[in-house]
Structure formats: C-alpha cells, structure tokens
Amino acid sequence: MAADRALAAAERSGDAVAIGAASRRVAKSLSYQQQPQAAVDFAIGAARRLSSDLEASGSLGLSTLGMLDLNAAIAAATLERSTAAVREAVEHVDEAAEVADRQGADLDEDHTKFGPTNVVLHRVDVLARFEDGWSALEAGEPLGVEAIGGLSKERLPSASSRWHAVCS
Numbered sequence: 001m002a003a004d005r006a007l008a009a010a011e012r013s014g015d016a017v018a019i020g021a022a023s024r025r026v027a028k029s030l031s032y033q034q035q036p037q038a039a040v041d042f043a044i045g046a047a048r049r050l051s052s053d054l055e056a057s058g059s060l061g062l063s064t065l066g067m068l069d070l071n072a073a074i075a076a077a078t079l080e081r082s083t084a085a086v087r088e089a090v091e092h093v094d095e096a097a098e099v100a101d102r103q104g105a106d107l108d109e110d111h112t113k114f115g116p117t118n119v120v121l122h123r124v125d126v127l128a129r130f131e132d133g134w135s136a137l138e139a140g141e142p143l144g145v146e147a148i149g150g151l152s153k154e155r156l157p158s159a160s161s162r163w164h165a166v167c168s
Contacts, residue, residue, distance in 0.1 A: 003029040016053035020046060020064035021110055027071045031078065039075035040088070043068045047095075055102075062099050063109035069096035070114075070122045077129040086130050093123045117143065 003025040010018035023046035030039035047054075047068040054061035073092035079085040097119045106115030120143055127136035 016050045017057050017060055017064050017110070020050050020054055020061070020068060023050075024064070024067055024071050027068070027075065031071075031075045036075040036078040040072045040079075040092075043072040043075065044092070047072070059103055059107050060109040062103040063107060063112045063114035066096045066099035066103065066114045066119070067112050069093070069099065070119070073122055073126050074129075077126040081130055086132075089126045089130070090123075093119060093126055096122065 003022065007019070007022035007026050010022040013019075023043065027039045027043035027046075030036075030042060047065055050068075051065060054065040057064075069092050073089045073096065076085060076089035076092060079088075097116070100114065100116045100119045103115060106113060106117045112118070120140060123139040124136045127133075127139055
C-alpha cells in the first residue's frame with residue numbers, strides 16, 4: 001500500500017526519477033507478494049515509459065533506470081526455471097549493464113549503489129537463483145576487493161551470502 005501511495009504521489013509530481021524510484025518499490029512489492037511476472041512487467045513497463053526522461057536526468061536518472069532493469073532481472077529469476085526465464089532474466093541484467101556503462105562508475109545516486117559492480121552482483125545472483133553455479137562464478141570474476149569494499153553495509157550481507165552460496 002505504501003509503494004502504491006508513493007507511486008501515486010510521484011505520478012502527480014511528474015518527476016521521472018521519483019516515478020521510477022516508486023516504480024522500483026512497487027515491483028519489489030509485487031515480488032514479495034509472489035507475483036514475479038507482474039513485477040517484471042511493471043518494472044520493464046516503467047523503464048520503457050520513462051527511459052528518455054531518465055536518460056536526460058543524468059546519473060540519477062541512469063541509476064533509476066538501471067535499478068528498474070535489475071529489479072526485473074531478480075523477479076524474472078524467481079519464475080519457474082526454463083530456458084526462456086533464464087534468457088529473460090539475463091537480458092534484463094544485460095540492459096542494466098548497458099546503462100551502467102553509460103553511467104560510467106559505481107555511484108550512490110538515490111542510495112542505489114548502481115553501477116558496474118552492482119550489475120555484476122545481480123548477474124551472479126540471477127545465475128545462482130537458476131542454480132548455474134559455474135556461470136555465476138565466471139560472472140563474478142571481474143569483481144575485485146576494491147569494488148566489493150565500496151559497497152554499502154546494506155549490500156554486503158546479501159552479496160556475501162549469495163557469493164558464499166555459489167562458492168559452496
């Protein structure tokens with residue numbers, strides 16, 4: 001309910017970044033309610049609708065756009081395992097990677113820590129959810145100690161637990 005209210009307020013403001021941030025929260029809420037396909041559709045619909053305005057908003061808009069793609073990837077990774085589901089989830093991570101490349105660095109715009117490192121962590125997460133441990137390990141190879149050290153404390157527990165699960 002709070003995510004829906006935030007989205008309604010953001011829509012009234014007309015601010016693409018606020019709408020995108022609220023849309024991320026609605027998508028997460030749908031995932032938590034065991035509606036992953038609705039979460040994917042909602043996040044991608046928002047990303048497509050807002051993309052030009054978000055891209056014009058600089059790094060804050062790019063972070064918002066990239067996180068919508070990453071939210072869609074994680075939701076898609078909870079769908080029933082199939083070739084199509086894996087392809088869809090990886091495509092959303094690939095889209096986020098393109099946005100991260102345009103952004104150019106790991107930034108903490110709107111507390112997202114969006115950038116190349118976060119994209120790699122999400123790729124590892126998606127592949128691990130599909131029980132593709134070898135690909136997850138390969139995907140995580142670019143991560144260095146400095147990149148992991150730059151993550152916020154909120155990101156470290158989930159990233160490290162997922163990483164340890166893949167390595168076990």
